[in-house]
Amino acid sequence: MKRMAFPLLILTALAVAQGPLEKLKLALDHLRGPAHQGVYLLQVERPGSVRTYRLKVYADGDRAHLRVLEPKSEAGQAFLSLGEDLYFYDPRLGRTLRLPPTGRGERFLGSDLTYQDLLGRDLEELFQVGEVQGVLVLTPKPTAPTPYGRVEVYLKDSLIERILYYDQRNQAVRELKLSAYHRLDGAYLPREMELRDLQRPGYRTLLRIAEVQAGPVPERCFNPLYLERGC
């Protein structure tokens, strides 16, 4: 027992000693889950209308390949995120386009989520991280390309529970909630994401994982040449 107590104490001490940036990094690592493939449901709510997309997703934590299965009118569109590079295949054009790095801030499929929310690590790269009463408080680095004045990240057991984006007038403008974390292959994956536009009532986007299967993803899924035909 005594032998066990010492390492536990060390780990606890390390966790306590962890700085805000490390906490954020760890939380972001948990956010993308292990290598997996699955079917995600994306529900885009607008005042008076709701649109639902079914997406096939292949991800390995760093890279992600998303294909639209439904609705039929938009089926076949595919997105591939490889670090800084973002590719988009449009079946109507019959072409794969490489989006500029700034394209990561664009809205995904007209929803309130951006590619960055789904795939990126902007919070770590663009902000200075501090901690106030257990909440990570992020302020933009000088000349960082973010329009937000402050971001608050609420953690629970090293997992992100809520991200609140503030404008520069200290007014919350955007809220991302993550819930139903699923332990999968030794890692975590939030099964539900909810994003609300706090400036516009009735604007909400829900992302739910309908099916998920952990395990290695074929390497071809992360090749832009396979965006058109699928992997």
Add this chain to the structure above:
Amino acid sequence: MSLLKLAWRNVLRQRRRTALLSLVVVYVTVAVLFLFGFLDGYGESLVEAYARYVEAPVVVAKAAWWEDPDPEHGLEDFPDLTHPWVQAQSPRFSQYALLRSPYRLEGGVFLGVDPEGEKRLSQVPYKVVQGRWLQGPGEVVLGYRLAERLDVRVGERLVVETGKGALGFRVVGLVRAGVGNVDFTGVYGHLEDARQLAGRKVQATHLAVGVPKGKEEVAAKALNRILPQDLLAKGVWDLMGPIRADYEGSRLFYVPLMGLFMVLAAIAVVSTTYVSVRERLREFAVAESLGLTPARLAGQVALEAALTSGVGLVAGLLLGYALLWYTSTHDVFGPLMRLSVELLPEAGLSEHLYTSLRPVYALYASALVGVSALLALLFPGRLVLHLDVSRYVKGE
């Protein structure tokens, strides 16, 4: 009695007829003066807007950039622009960008400038209504209407994204220039930031060049003679967008229309003179029998027409120039122009339009008198030339 006195006496003898004819001439003279004053004023306001706010009096860039204004066709180094007409020059870096605030995303053109150089060339730095003009990198100055649309205020952050990079800027000032392109779409940043956003090894996309007012086109031609072959200088008229076609179209439409008005007014004068001559054929026959030659009588008819329209011309010039003076010193067209700027924010229109006031308009308007006299000589004059004196003297 001289012919002039005789003609003048006849003009005064039929005061009501003379007054009515003069009124027609007054109307046309005022219309001619006002139209030319308005069109020239419109042209001058466009030149002022493009030369001092939207573009520059002369712009030098690579020929390829004029074809495709992409930073890849920018200037790697600056050419020597030593010429007596070049008063100032400043590099600019223009590129399409996305502007992102926490609330809105707008497309626009980010113009990287040398803050001090710009003060020598453009009026924009002097039109800052809130905050201040640029001092260094990391700052941005916006048109006040664009800032309203993006909902950003002085002191707040704005993200500028291009296909090659993105940067966060602090809004340090808002400009209100009264020119659509500046107020609705103006985004001014430091040249160094523009280079960083473009991610290319180019110094600038073009050079803005200051030359004396009115010499823009000649100066551009003179510069083209000394510039390397791959560079091309354009004067302010060539820098205007579709609004130039609107202006030239207006001239093409209204000037012939005014010509038609003048001919119609001359016909009105001459037709009335014709009736007057027909009524006075006996009088002309008596005059001819007393020794006046038919040619002098025809001259008298032409002189009467010229005097009648001349009276109208003088009154019209007085009235027309008074109107032009007023509209050239008072912002009468302000509400109309502000509405036009709202409708066409990127046309380079100015919120103010003052008419032009030039002596040459009097010359254009006085053509009416000449045309009236000429037509009077041709038509009523011919009646007098072919007068059967004995028939009219007998009173048949």
